[in-house]
Amino acid sequence: MKHAYLDQYSDRPSPINRLDPRLKTLIFVTFIIFVILTRPNSFFVFSLYGTFVAVLILLSRVPIVFIFKRSLAVIPFVLMVGMFNLVSGREGFVLFANILIKAYLSILCLILLVTTTKFSELLRTFERLGCPKIITMIMSFMYRYIFVIEDELMKMRQAKESRSVGGSRFFHAKALANMLGTLFIRSYERAEAVYLAMCARGFDGSVKND
Secondary structure: OOOOOOOOOOOOOOHHHHOOHHHHHHHHHHHHHHHHHOOOOOHHHHHHHHHHHHHHHHHHOOOHHHHHHHHHOOHHHHHHHHHHHHHHOHHHHHHHHHHHHHHHHHHHHHHHHHHOOOHHHHHHHHHHOOOOHHHHHHHHHHHHHHHHHHHHHHHHHHHHHHHOOOOOHHHHHHHHHHHHHHHHHHHHHHHHHHHHHHHHOOOOOOOOOO
């Protein structure tokens, strides 16, 4: 199965990729804090922020289409949160635009950070910057096994499509519900098996390199 890895462009020879991961993380986090703390009606400042992010994207040599597609996944959730402010007239529109702009600039920074940094180096950077070890460990296992779960889902979908030609919407909805239930059970069983295997090999909460 073919997967789209988060850090598939981290090996490109660009100034952003060559930055130290710790410095890069601090720069992006500081920038996001400045974006969040900016006044809602400071649209000129937001335009400067957008220009800065656009320059970083060009320097990173990551395809703009790739970043744009990744960023679109967050827009529906931001719109759902921001639409509740539209009922307040002009002030509500300013708040709606403020939420949309800040969220989009922040997600662009996060996408750029993750895309231009190897995921293992990013986790190591989080640990060095004082992030709780349990969080980095959960993120490590999640990234390692999310593709296994995706493979399971793709195989189940392929099996469904090969065995069901046509059919009503209710039939496909029922099959999808069964697939999700089966996927949850398989994921739970796999997690239990992996945990027992790690305990049998002396796992005590830290990853051993030897």
